[in-house]
Amino acid sequence: MLLFRPSFSSLLSLANPFLLSSISRPLAMATSHAFAGNPLKSCLKPESLTPFLLSSEENDSSNPDRFLILPIRKGRPLARTDDSNPPRWKLGWLDSTRLKEVAVKGDEFVYLGSDDKTEGCQCHYWSIDLSEGNREWGEGMAFVELRTLMVATDWADADSMGQLAIAGHARALLEWHGLTKFCGSCGTKMVPTSAGRRKQCTNDSCKKRIYPRVDPVVIMLVIDKENDRALLSRQSRFVPRMWSCLAGFIEPGESLEEAVRRETLEETGIEVGEVIYHSSQPWPVGPSSMPCQLMVGFFAYAKSLDIHVDKKELEDAQWHSREEVKKAITFTEYEKAQKSTAVKVDQACKGVGQGPHGFSFNDYALESGEMAPMFIPGPFAIAHHLISTWVNQDVPVTGESGTSLKRMNSLSNL
Known part of the structure; x- marks a missing residue:
């Protein structure tokens, strides 16, 4: 809707x-x-x-x-x-x-x-x-x-x-x-109604109505406050040198905070305490089986520090210092990548060349022309904003515990 x-x-x-x-x-x-x-x-x-x-x-x-x-x-x-x-x-x-x-x-x-x-x-x-x-x-x-x-x-x-x-x-x-072509209850064909905002079963004895659903995904930057580090991970599908936040789907009967703690523990062995909301982002470019995702971003404070990576979920996970991450963001040419991709879209619209004109992570380079030794997703991703917020300012702490602390301000709260 x-x-x-x-x-x-x-x-x-x-x-x-x-x-x-x-x-x-x-x-x-x-x-x-x-x-x-x-x-x-x-x-x-x-x-x-x-x-x-x-x-x-x-x-x-x-x-x-x-x-x-x-x-x-x-x-x-x-x-x-x-x-x-x-x-x-x-x-x-x-x-x-x-x-x-x-x-x-x-x-x-x-x-x-x-x-x-x-x-x-x-x-x-x-x-x-x-x-x-x-x-x-x-x-x-x-x-x-x-x-x-x-x-x-x-x-x-x-x-x-x-x-x-x-x-x-x-x-x-x-x-x-x-x-959603067929009814999940009786298997009969479903038809769009309300100008495509819902669907209804054509079986007169069923007439089940369904509405577009959103699959919530928690995405979290795990922080080692004492040593001023953040936990970043790599998946096998990532291009070389790219690191990002941990993320995972919410299970039935689970709160957002519980999902953050469970996913972090399962994938990296890190136990998380305080969980702080940052912002949310619609994500319609996920897999076709889950086309309507909502990324819900959090900061999570680590209670343990020893990493034990679940190799079925991740390729690697490491602690990175604030200075190391800040350098990766500072020298990665996000704006250059945006402009070069815009040119590729223009070429596609004008019929220049053959095949799709997509974005290449090779567009992320240093000013010298060398490839950035490490980079994180660009400003189009909530992961970028989670990481760069931590890099550039102190993250305020909220209160699941009921303490009176500063609350994160974001456009999604408007």
């Missing part, structure tokens, strides 16, 4: 000093986490808009509202780029009249939200999965991997971050529809 989120103008006016300071200089300032801060808002009954969507014609004076549609093919949103330097990508919205060329039904569209009505006209945004076709929708546009768009996004530009949030929401919603 699409919930109202503050506009980017209000986000900027409430610019959060915590999140803005969490990125090492000289990086530009982020206005929100990647995929957060969706600028669209939901109307009360979007299903009432479907008939107008299907019957809309150009220059229809009886219905001044506009209907724009974002096609997605195999999880890739349609994108285009502008003529700025470096180029900025934008979503490839199509007018609803364009899709009359394709045999689609009303229940194949999913409602994403609407913008504020201006000059008597309101724009309603929809998405549709067109994975089965190979039709090109216009010169200068291409279907681009969402992860590539994520890295190519200028995290200091509010409009670009809003485009990314919309794209993430659209992909997660369509992926959920693709995974």
